[in-house]
Amino acid sequence: MDLFEQTLAEPINILPKDGLVNYYGEILPVKASNDYFIALLNEIDWRRDQAVIFGKHIETKRKVAWYADQAFEYTYSNITKRALPWTQNLLALKILVEQQTNENYNSCLLNLYHSGEEGMAWHSDGEIDLKKHGAIASLSLGATRKFAFKHKQSKDVISLYLKPGSLLVMKGITQQHWLHRLPPTKKVFDARINLTFRTITPT
Ligand SMILES: O=C(O)CCC(=O)C(=O)O
Numbered sequence: 527m528d529l530f531e532q533t534l535a536e537p538i539n540i541l542p543k544d545g546l547v548n549y550y551g552e553i554l555p556v557k558a559s560n561d562y563f564i565a566l567l568n569e570i571d572w573r574r575d576q577a578v579i580f581g582k583h584i585e586t587k588r589k590v591a592w593y594a595d596q597a598f599e600y601t602y603s604n605i606t607k608r609a610l611p612w613t614q615n616l617l618a619l620k621i622l623v624e625q626q627t628n629e630n631y632n633s634c635l636l637n638l639y640h641s642g643e644e645g646m647a648w649h650s651d652g653e654i655d656l657k658k659h660g661a662i663a664s665l666s667l668g669a670t671r672k673f674a675f676k677h678k679q680s681k682d683v684i685s686l687y688l689k690p691g692s693l694l695v696m697k698g699i700t701q702q703h704w705l706h707r708l709p710p711t712k713k714v715f716d717a718r719i720n721l722t723f724r725t726i727t728p729t
C-alpha cells in the first residue's frame with residue numbers, strides 16, 4: 527500500500543489575516559458529486575426559509591434544510607426550526623468531511639440555490655449555539671459559484687470559485703473578523719447545493 531495515496535495534500539488558507547479558511551479543492555470525484563447532487567435534490571426535505579421581521583412574514587427563494595445528531599431546536603427571526611435525523615447519504619458525506627478535516631460535526635445546514643439568481647447576502651455564521659471558534663465545513667455540489675469574504679474593518683475582499691465536490695473550512699476567529707456571501711449572478715443557470723457541517727452546543 528502506498529501511504530502517500532492516503533495522505534492529504536495540504537489545504538491552503540485563503541485569508542491573509544484574522545482567521546483561517548482552508549480550501550481543500552475537490553474532495554469528491556465528478557461522478558460521486560453528480561450522484562450525491564441528484565440524490566440530495568430528491569431526498570432532502572427542502573423548504574423555503576421563513577422569517578418574521580418587523581411583523582412581516584418573509585420567505586426566501588433559496589431552499590434550506592437542517593439535519594443533526596439530535597432534534598436540536600433553534601429560533602431565529604421568530605421562527606423555531608427543528609433538525610431532522612441524518613439520511614444515509616448525509617451521514618456518508620459527514621464522515622468523509624470529518625476524515626478530511628480531522629474534526630467532528632453534529633449538524634448540517636443545507637442550501638439549495640435553483641440558479642445563479644439566488645445567492646446569500648453578506649453575513650457571518652455566528653449563532654449563539656454554535657461552538658465558539660468551531661470549524662464550519664462547506665461542501666459544494668452542482669453548479670460552480672463564486673464565494674467571497676470581506677474583512678469587517680479593512681473591507682478587503684477575497685473571493686474564489688467553489689467547484690462541485692469541493693470543500694472549504696472556516697475556523698478560528700474567521701467569523702469575528704470576516705463576512706462571507708454567495709453573490710447572485712446572471713451567468714449561472716444551473717442549481718447548486720451547499721452543505722455546511724457545524725458543531726452545535728445546545729444551551
Ligand atoms: O452556499 C454557500 O456556499 C454558503 C452558505 C452559507 O454561508 C451559510 O449557510 O451560512
Ligand SMILES: [Fe+2]
Binds near residue numbers: 649650651706
Ligand atoms: Fe454562512
